Amino acid sequence: MILLALSIPAGTGTAAAVSNKVSAAATDIRLVFAGDILLDGYVGDQIAKYGVNYPFVKVAPVLKKADVAFANLETPVSTKGEAANKTFVFRSKPGTLAGLQYAGIDGVTVANNHILDYGQAGMLDTLSYLDKYGIGRTGAGRNVEEAFRPYTKTVNGKKIAILGVSRVLSDSSWYAGKNKPGAASVYAPEPLLGKIKQSAKDNDFTVVYIHWNQEFKDYPEKYARALARQMIDSGADLIIGAHSHCLMGIEYYKHKPIYYSLGNFVFNRSTRGGEKTLDSVLANFQIAGNKLSASITPVKILHGQPAFMDVNYNKKIIQLLNKLSFNAVVDSKGNVSERNAGAK
Numbered sequence: 001m002i003l004l005a006l007s008i009p010a011g012t013g014t015a016a017a018v019s020n021k022v023s024a025a026a027t028d029i030r031l032v033f034a035g036d037i038l039l040d041g042y043v044g045d046q047i048a049k050y051g052v053n054y055p056f057v058k059v060a061p062v063l064k065k066a067d068v069a070f071a072n073l074e075t076p077v078s079t080k081g082e083a084a085n086k087t088f089v090f091r092s093k094p095g096t097l098a099g100l101q102y103a104g105i106d107g108v109t110v111a112n113n114h115i116l117d118y119g120q121a122g123m124l125d126t127l128s129y130l131d132k133y134g135i136g137r138t139g140a141g142r143n144v145e146e147a148f149r150p151y152t153k154t155v156n157g158k159k160i161a162i163l164g165v166s167r168v169l170s171d172s173s174w175y176a177g178k179n180k181p182g183a184a185s186v187y188a189p190e191p192l193l194g195k196i197k198q199s200a201k202d203n204d205f206t207v208v209y210i211h212w213n214q215e216f217k218d219y220p221e222k223y224a225r226a227l228a229r230q231m232i233d234s235g236a237d238l239i240i241g242a243h244s245h246c247l248m249g250i251e252y253y254k255h256k257p258i259y260y261s262l263g264n265f266v267f268n269r270s271t272r273g274g275e276k277t278l279d280s281v282l283a284n285f286q287i288a289g290n291k292l293s294a295s296i297t298p299v300k301i302l303h304g305q306p307a308f309m310d311v312n313y314n315k316k317i318i319q320l321l322n323k324l325s326f327n328a329v330v331d332s333k334g335n336v337s338e339r340n341a342g343a344k
Contacts, residue, residue: 056103064104081118109164111139139164147176200235249324
């Protein structure tokens with residue numbers, strides 16, 4: 001059964017934190033999505049000083065309350081491989097994954113333009129370490145079948161699936177193949193659309209977490225809006241985007257939400273993108289029967305650490321999202337709804 005995203009009921013969710021939903025029924029399912037996580041560079045230095053839990057200390061209480069907490073891991077975690085010949089190359093220490101474990105992050109997508117920064121060896125090592133730390137994964141693998149295999153979890157009898165994919169990869173050598181390790185590439189519509197259709201048959205709720213669009217841009221590319229519709233037409237219930245390193249707006253199509261970019265979450269400040277690369281949100285969703293309600297929780301990255309802020313900051317982020325969004329509205333409490341429920 002495919003769940004429809006409907007307007008959020010009055011009084012549910014707040015911009016302070018999803019943990020405020022104390023009245024949620026025991027059968028409701030709470031999902032929380034975060035943006036890009038990097039554990040190298042400046043963040044790596046902070047971890048070396050203050051420990052692996054440091055980046056997540058302020059947000060962990062909220063993440064831990066979710067039935068599924070999910071993010072984009074924008075780095076290999078490995079000691080293996082040779083650095084790729086590209087401008088920005090990341091590699092984080094495997095032990096830093098204990099921070100994600102502490103924070104209650106259930107799984108990550110690794111389909112992005114950094115997972116093969118240290119080649120297939122670094123990528124495969126990353127997958128092994130994620131398994132070792134008990135962190136679910138999607139988006140890369142030893143072959144195309146594993147790369148496109150969604151993360152799944154059954155919560156209160158509902159099967160939740162999250163499929164990690166990327167339309168930003170260095171070149172075709174990064175694409176997973178029949179017998180070739182790599183990332184789940186979606187430069188072509190297949191196997192993506194077929195995998196979404198299969199997931200919609202096998203699971204109750206299908207999320208696509210996709211790496212796409214241009215860095216530091218406020219609005220999605222034309223192709224992204226078209227692809228989002230194709231994915232929803234194929235059975236996706238929710239689309240979460242990454243790669244721009246800044247917030248993008250929200251759109252509804254067939255009453256289903258598309259979050260074009262959640263921005264960074266645990267990340268170095270970008271000199272190219274400026275201050276807006278420090279602004280972020282947690283995207284919160286609550287499934288109650290066949291209804292999906294949504295809210296956002298603003299956060300700001302301070303010294304490599306996402307933190308909840310004051311009312312003035314929350315107001316600024318809500319105003320920004322309302323400016324950037326298409327047919328979605330974010331109210332003063334962070335609740336997200338469709339502006340015109342009849343829009344297609």
